[in-house]
Amino acid sequence: MALVLSGGGGERLSVLTAERAISAVPFGGKYRVIDFVLSNLCHSGAEHVGVLTQHAPISLHDHIGAGRPWDLDRRQGGVVVLQPYLTRSHAGFYRGTADAIAQNWNEVEDRAPARVLVLSGDHVYRMDYRGLLGAHLERRAAVTIAVTQVPPDEARRFGMVTFDRDGLVRSLVEKPLRTDTPWASMGVYMFDAAVLREHLGRGRPVNLVLDVLRPMLEAGERVVAYEFHGYWEDVGTVGSYYRANLELVAPAPRLALHDQRWPILTRDEERPPVQFRDHAHVEESLVANGCRIDGTVRRSVLFSGVHVERGAEIVESVVLPDVHVGAGARIERAVIDKYVRIGAGARIGDGAPSMSPDSAWLEGLTLIGKDAVVPAGARVGRSVVVGIGAREPDFEDGEAPAGTVIPSRAWFEEVR
Amino acid sequence: MRTTRYAFILAGGEGRRLCLLSEKRAKPAVPFAGKYRIIDFTLSNCVNSGITDIGVLTQYRPTSLNRHIGTGRPWDLDRTRGGVQILQPSLGSLESDWYQGTADAIYRNLVHLRRRRTEQVLVLSGDHVYKMDYNVLYAFHVAQRAAVTVAVTEVPEEAVSSFGILETEPNGRIVGFQEKPARGQARGRLASMGVYLFDRDLLMRWLAEDAAMPESSHDFGKDVLPRLVARGEAVFAYRFADYWQDVGTLDSYFEANRAFLADVPPLALNDPEWIIHTQSADRPPVRVEHGGRVERSLIANGCRVQGTVIRSLLSPGVTVAPGAVVRDSIVMQDTVVGPHAVLDHAIVDKEVRIGPGVRLGEGASDTPNRACPEHLSSGLIVVGKGAELPEGLVVGRNARIGAAVRPADFTGDVPAGGVVDGPESMH
Numbered sequence: 001m002a003l004v005l006s007g008g009g010g011e012r013l014s015v016l017t018a019e020r021a022i023s024a025v026p027f028g029g030k031y032r033v034i035d036f037v038l039s040n041l042c043h044s045g046a047e048h049v050g051v052l053t054q055h056a057p058i059s060l061h062d063h064i065g066a067g068r069p070w071d072l073d074r075r076q077g078g079v080v081v082l083q084p085y086l087t088r089s090h091a092g093f094y095r096g097t098a099d100a101i102a103q104n105w106n107e108v109e110d111r112a113p114a115r116v117l118v119l120s121g122d123h124v125y126r127m128d129y130r131g132l133l134g135a136h137l138e139r140r141a142a143v144t145i146a147v148t149q150v151p152p153d154e155a156r157r158f159g160m161v162t163f164d165r166d167g168l169v170r171s172l173v174e175k176p177l178r179t180d181t182p183w184a185s186m187g188v189y190m191f192d193a194a195v196l197r198e199h200l201g202r203g204r205p206v207n208l209v210l211d212v213l214r215p216m217l218e219a220g221e222r223v224v225a226y227e228f229h230g231y232w233e234d235v236g237t238v239g240s241y242y243r244a245n246l247e248l249v250a251p252a253p254r255l256a257l258h259d260q261r262w263p264i265l266t267r268d269e270e271r272p273p274v275q276f277r278d279h280a281h282v283e284e285s286l287v288a289n290g291c292r293i294d295g296t297v298r299r300s301v302l303f304s305g306v307h308v309e310r311g312a313e314i315v316e317s318v319v320l321p322d323v324h325v326g327a328g329a330r331i332e333r334a335v336i337d338k339y340v341r342i343g344a345g346a347r348i349g350d351g352a353p354s355m356s357p358d359s360a361w362l363e364g365l366t367l368i369g370k371d372a373v374v375p376a377g378a379r380v381g382r383s384v385v386v387g388i389g390a391r392e393p394d395f396e397d398g399e400a401p402a403g404t405v406i407p408s409r410a411w412f413e414e415v416r
Numbered sequence: 417m418r419t420t421r422y423a424f425i426l427a428g429g430e431g432r433r434l435c436l437l438s439e440k441r442a443k444p445a446v447p448f449a450g451k452y453r454i455i456d457f458t459l460s461n462c463v464n465s466g467i468t469d470i471g472v473l474t475q476y477r478p479t480s481l482n483r484h485i486g487t488g489r490p491w492d493l494d495r496t497r498g499g500v501q502i503l504q505p506s507l508g509s510l511e512s513d514w515y516q517g518t519a520d521a522i523y524r525n526l527v528h529l530r531r532r533r534t535e536q537v538l539v540l541s542g543d544h545v546y547k548m549d550y551n552v553l554y555a556f557h558v559a560q561r562a563a564v565t566v567a568v569t570e571v572p573e574e575a576v577s578s579f580g581i582l583e584t585e586p587n588g589r590i591v592g593f594q595e596k597p598a599r600g601q602a603r604g605r606l607a608s609m610g611v612y613l614f615d616r617d618l619l620m621r622w623l624a625e626d627a628a629m630p631e632s633s634h635d636f637g638k639d640v641l642p643r644l645v646a647r648g649e650a651v652f653a654y655r656f657a658d659y660w661q662d663v664g665t666l667d668s669y670f671e672a673n674r675a676f677l678a679d680v681p682p683l684a685l686n687d688p689e690w691i692i693h694t695q696s697a698d699r700p701p702v703r704v705e706h707g708g709r710v711e712r713s714l715i716a717n718g719c720r721v722q723g724t725v726i727r728s729l730l731s732p733g734v735t736v737a738p739g740a741v742v743r744d745s746i747v748m749q750d751t752v753v754g755p756h757a758v759l760d761h762a763i764v765d766k767e768v769r770i771g772p773g774v775r776l777g778e779g780a781s782d783t784p785n786r787a788c789p790e791h792l793s794s795g796l797i798v799v800g801k802g803a804e805l806p807e808g809l810v811v812g813r814n815a816r817i818g819a820a821v822r823p824a825d826f827t828g829d830v831p832a833g834g835v836v837d838g839p840e841s842m843h
Contacts, residue, residue, distance in 0.1 A: 274716070288717060
């Protein structure tokens with residue numbers, strides 16, 4: 001039995017997660033982030049999977065459907081989406097990861113599993129959970145936490161784990177400013193069901209790490225670390241999302257999508273092969289089926305159905321499905337969400353990045369929200385966020401200088 | 417009462433003129449336009465027209481087709497009611513022999529109509545590439561009060577001898593039927609598309625009648641339709657004006673594929689209202705790597721391009737190594753083109769390994785193929801499934817390299833028109 005926590009909205013991904021959960025964010029040219037965990041589960045032989053959703057779950061629900069792509073559309077078990085619900089005795093939304101599991105504990109109880117695998121749906125990695133299970137059983141652990149090494153300056157983004165030579169965990173610190181352990185928790189926990197149940201029943205735990213794992217550690221339960229040495233990436237910030245995508249086009253990337261021994265499974269729309277036209281010039285890029293290329297694409301990731309007109313140029317950018325890039329437009333260091341239309345001759349990611357601390361989180365990147373229309377000839381600087389559904393009048397004098405944030409429009413505004 | 421529509425797809429054809437491509441698979445299973453199989457177009461026409469109850473008749477080398485169609489998932493044909501069913505010749509039914517002709521194949525499967533409430537029966541060929549809304553054909557059929565309606569398309573004068581040619585009255589009624597007439601003998605240029613809509617009861621009667629005729633070859637085009645026309649039955653022609661392609665020969669296969677490289681291909685593959693469904697494996701996006709260059713080509717997911725690809729079609733999972741050049745060629749699934757290999761006007765089947773520095777398509781094209789001069793003389797080189805071409809091999813034009821050929825099978829370079837047969841060759 002596996003529970004995938006996919007409720008997170010991720011403020012730090014800005015317009016990319018305004019209308020979808022982090023788990024549903026497109027990644028790697030044709031996937032969504034949660035595909036990696038669902039594929040891991042499929043290849044590891046998981047039979048019962050609960051996906052816990054909360055924030056903007058529509059894309060995620062559409063994507064998972066009955067679970068076909070992962071062979072999880074089963075009569076016995078399979079995938080079930082667990083949303084917050086109301087009862088007479090309790091109300092509502094999940095207050096945190098532990099609360100989400102507690103509110104759905106009856107789903108777990110029904111299947112009476114000996115162990116529960118709790119996963120975050122927000123990470124990109126390939127892992128055979130059977131190895132983790134083996135280690136868990138061998139170490140007779142109450143809970144086994146998968147850990148991976150991260151650089152010291154990244155420690156503040158993660159839960160850092162200290163453990164002794166036998167792998168017994170000594171401490172768990174959430175997002176420390178300073179730490180002497182390189183090991184970060186991957187958000188992958190193998191629990192003995194009985195132990196998890198007991199700790200979920202104590203008080204009303206909110207957070208899985210603070211209110212369940214910490215108390216378990218304090219109570220002297222066997223909390224064991226499981227070292228993982230493969231590729232693992234948390235794509236919860238604009239910078240990490242962008243870099244993880246661009247790393248895929250570098251020579252010999254750590255995450256080899258082409259490795260057919262552990263294919264990443266996804267819900268795939270039927271699209272024709274990529275059409276390269278006479279003026280196509282593509283270098284070191286990923287280009288998905290359904291694209292039509294008549295311009296230049298360098299070190300970029302193009303999702304399905306992107307059209308690049310003649311003379312347009314896309315450099316070091318991530319372009320989500322069904323974006324239209326008009327003739328002569330130029331896009332550099334940008335993340336462009338679905339259905340965006342870039343007018344002819346527009347410049348995206350033009351000039352110098354903003355020096356303002358308010359824009360620091362963008363790391364000099366330009367983000368364009370879903371359905372936005374960038375007018376022909378517009379100049380959109382670096383460190384700019386163009387809101388979902390933005391229209392021509394939102395660009396004053398056809399410009400959005402460095403540091404600008406254009407607010408989102410509701411999709412029905414035009415109807416009104 | 418709810419009536420349903422039912423279609424038979426004739427997918428047993430051997431496609432002899434496609435040479436190696438159809439040696440290991442039936443013609444409808446031959447790959448097309450980068451990621452499709454020929455039968456995908458007919459199956460997609462059915463589901464896009466709302467026909468979701470289909471029998472696919474197979475006979476020649478059905479394995480590849482069976483695997484492709486499977487339970488019909490890609491076409492949403494894995495249904496509780498209806499769906500797709502593969503109909504293989506079997507023992508112990510009405511007769512117990514291989515299908516003799518197209519009419520015989522349907523005759524032996526009339527049992528499938530027994531419990532179906534359909535007023536008409538659609539009989540289709542799985543060999544053609546086209547996009548057609550069969551609803552229009554049904555409407556025409558009913559409006560004309562036809563007993564059988566044959567979809568027809570105009571073909572060029574020089575092609576008439578490959579088709580069944582029809583003569584019609586202005587109202588569409590067919591008054592003459594010539595199966596593959598010699599050039600100059602044809603009374604018109606309207607060719608049968610292999611799309612027939614029959615009134616169910618008449619179809620059953622006529623097929624029983626034909627089955628009882630010992631002199632008949634039990635073929636719709638050769639026997640049944642000419643007989644119906646001669647006897648004055650209400651046989652109507654439905655004129656279809658859009659793209660329709662019979663990819664019967666290697667040359668027409670090559671040209672038909674290449675037509676899909678145009679800015680506006682003859683048939684839109686990306687129309688969300690008319691999706692061409694196919695069985696596609698989970699493959700990552702196309703990866704164009706350092707040193708890779710692609711011009712005017714169709715490249716499917718799962719391909720890796722480190723060399724140069726010009727005016728070519730690559731099926732899923734093809735690797736083009738550094739320094740390799742693939743020019744004016746068709747390369748099918750999971751084939752590896754080794755470093756500095758050069759392909760020119762080559763049709764390379766699935767899972768072929770082309771060694772480093774191999775050159776396919778050297779020299780002049782005036783020597784036709786030794787084994788099949790009538791099908792392989794325009795300069796194309798054909799390499800069969802799973803062949804392995806050793807480093808530095810040079811292959812002349814019009815050459816044929818058989819399926820599963822191993823490096824030891826080559827005694828040296830292959831001259832123009834040469835033939836290298838592998839262990840499994842049937843030629």
